[in-house]
Amino acid sequence: MMIGGLILVCLSLSLLFFLMVGWRPRGFPPGPTPLPLIGNLLQLDPKTPLKDLHKLAQRYGPVFSLYIGTTPAVVLTGQQALREALVSKAVEFTGRPNNIMMSHMTGGKGVILADVGPSWREHRRFALSTLRNFGLGKRSMEQRILEELTHVCALLEKSAGGSIDPQHLFHHAASNIICSIIFGSRFDYDDVYFQTLISMMEEINKLAIGPWAMLYDIAPVLRVLPLPFRKVFRNYQLLREHVQTVITQHKHTHTHTPAPRDLIDCYLQEIHKRAGDGSSFDDSHMESLLLDLFVAGTDTTSNTLRSACLYLMTHTHIQERCHQEIDSVLGSRECVSFDDRHSMPYVQAVLHESQRVADVVPLSVFHTTTAHTQLHGYSIPKGTMVIPNLSSALSEEGQWKSPREFNPHNFLNEHGEFFKPDAFLPFSAGSRVCLGESLARMELFLILVTLLRRFQLVWPEEEGVPDYELIFGATQSPKPYRMGVRIRNHTGI
Numbered sequence: 001m002m003i004g005g006l007i008l009v010c011l012s013l014s015l016l017f018f019l020m021v022g023w024r025p026r027g028f029p030p031g032p033t034p035l036p037l038i039g040n041l042l043q044l045d046p047k048t049p050l051k052d053l054h055k056l057a058q059r060y061g062p063v064f065s066l067y068i069g070t071t072p073a074v075v076l077t078g079q080q081a082l083r084e085a086l087v088s089k090a091v092e093f094t095g096r097p098n099n100i101m102m103s104h105m106t107g108g109k110g111v112i113l114a115d116v117g118p119s120w121r122e123h124r125r126f127a128l129s130t131l132r133n134f135g136l137g138k139r140s141m142e143q144r145i146l147e148e149l150t151h152v153c154a155l156l157e158k159s160a161g162g163s164i165d166p167q168h169l170f171h172h173a174a175s176n177i178i179c180s181i182i183f184g185s186r187f188d189y190d191d192v193y194f195q196t197l198i199s200m201m202e203e204i205n206k207l208a209i210g211p212w213a214m215l216y217d218i219a220p221v222l223r224v225l226p227l228p229f230r231k232v233f234r235n236y237q238l239l240r241e242h243v244q245t246v247i248t249q250h251k252h253t254h255t256h257t258p259a260p261r262d263l264i265d266c267y268l269q270e271i272h273k274r275a276g277d278g279s280s281f282d283d284s285h286m287e288s289l290l291l292d293l294f295v296a297g298t299d300t301t302s303n304t305l306r307s308a309c310l311y312l313m314t315h316t317h318i319q320e321r322c323h324q325e326i327d328s329v330l331g332s333r334e335c336v337s338f339d340d341r342h343s344m345p346y347v348q349a350v351l352h353e354s355q356r357v358a359d360v361v362p363l364s365v366f367h368t369t370t371a372h373t374q375l376h377g378y379s380i381p382k383g384t385m386v387i388p389n390l391s392s393a394l395s396e397e398g399q400w401k402s403p404r405e406f407n408p409h410n411f412l413n414e415h416g417e418f419f420k421p422d423a424f425l426p427f428s429a430g431s432r433v434c435l436g437e438s439l440a441r442m443e444l445f446l447i448l449v450t451l452l453r454r455f456q457l458v459w460p461e462e463e464g465v466p467d468y469e470l471i472f473g474a475t476q477s478p479k480p481y482r483m484g485v486r487i488r489n490h491t492g493i
């Protein structure tokens with residue numbers, strides 16, 4: 001009787017466990033045993049989850065599973081698993097998970113968090129062609145970046161002989177470049193309205209992909225309470241109102257000429273062209289797309305630049321070699337062009353190495369499977385959450401000459417020619433590969449070369465020993481530091 005009762009209790013507990021956690025389907029990738037409700041969250045230290053994921057991959061292999069709360073997820077580790085899923089099986093790995101907080105905020109529109117479907121496809125195609133060659137044109141994109149650089153240089157010249165905190169400078173510059181492309185205008189760096197927009201965006205980035213978002217997803221009852229996610233919704237709404245105002249102004253001044261001023265003009269032309277064909281192009285989708293580009297294009301570029309400057313200041317021989325290459329290619333020319341990259345293999349290598357160590361989007365944006373699929377011999381059902389660990393490829397043993405140190409030779413062959421190893425995946429790969437990759441690469445090159453042409457960047461003595469540890473987040477950043485600035489005369493100091 002007692003034994004029967006005990007068996008019943010055990011069976012009920014097991015049932016409860018499976019109901020609350022779920023169980024690994026047959027053939028599913030292996031992984032650590034989850035706890036009810038919280039899954040494997042205790043196995044991931046919120047400050048250093050990448051180290052924990054690395055240990056789990058060593059134990060379970062490049063394709064393993066874990067539970068985020070009650071949701072099963074498959075983690076992809078190393079370039080081979082990442083490429084196999086995201087490139088070779090792109091169709092099956094292109095979905096986005098339904099993050100309830102984000103879809104309540106964006107209505108599932110835009111590009112970044114939109115699931116696969118006609119609206120995502122149409123908007124991705126439109127944004128890519130507009131950013132690359134249609135309407136705004138490559139040349140014009142370059143001009144916008146160079147124009148912003150005149151403001152950056154003016155500010156740095158004022159600080160020459162002293163030091164600055166580059167965080168706001170790079171953040172404002174990256175944000176202004178996006179503003180110029182999508183809204184057709186920029187802001188002064190000390191404009192209070194601009195600063196408010198940027199801090200609202202930073203807050204959204206911080207809160208929307210963290211514990212608060214998770215709580216919002218798993219405990220709907222908490223949504224009515226005045227918790228921090230309320231602030232995310234308010235900020236998103238305020239940013240949206242800003243975008244709506246700019247769109248309204250554009251509608252009053254827009255002419256259907258072949259020379260659009262910015263991405264809004266291109267979008268208005270697209271609405272006009274597609275009127276009545278049942279496409280998803282409308283004001284509300286336009287607002288979401290503009291917000292996506294504004295948010296995605298700021299932190300990523302600015303954090304990469306901060307990492308690059310940190311390493312250049314503390315590796316003076318590498319900075320010196322960049323100065324030499326830049327001076328010899330530009331000669332008496334004052335301005336750099338994006339085409340100059342082909343003549344600057346060392347600078348290109350330094351830039352890519354900076355991106356590798358900056359490791360800006362370590363876990364990409366999560367994907368889901370759009371159909372039942374196989375990977376590395378495992379069976380993965382439709383709708384499974386997928387975490388592409390891009391960080392694992394950027395420091396993967398066997399893929400790099402020096403995976404653990406800052407070394408431009410990771411991107412140079414024995415003849416000193418620039419090349420990109422297969423494990424270089426900071427923009428991810430496949431159908432969801434970063435939509436702003438070509439813009440980001442142009443920005444990084446033009447900004448870094450212009451700065452190095454005009455200035456010597458110096459690690460201030462009072463900063464002590466440099467700390468290269470990154471602050472973990474959906475986008476990682478180096479710890480705050482100050483940057484010493486000296487003016488160069490282009491032929492030496």
Ligand code: HEM
Pocket residue numbers: 111112113124292293294296297298300301304360361364365366388390426427428429431432433434435436437439440
């Ligand atoms: C997506 C990295 C700059 C716009 C992504 C993803 C990564 C990434 C890893 C996720 C890809 C995936 O889901 O597999 C970066 C890095 C950047 C950068 C490292 C700079 C160094 C930019 C810029 C823009 C931008 C400047 C804006 C013009 C986007 C958009 C998506 C995206 C819209 C979503 C694409 C989609 O879901 O179809 N980016 N990004 N990014 N990025 Fe970037």
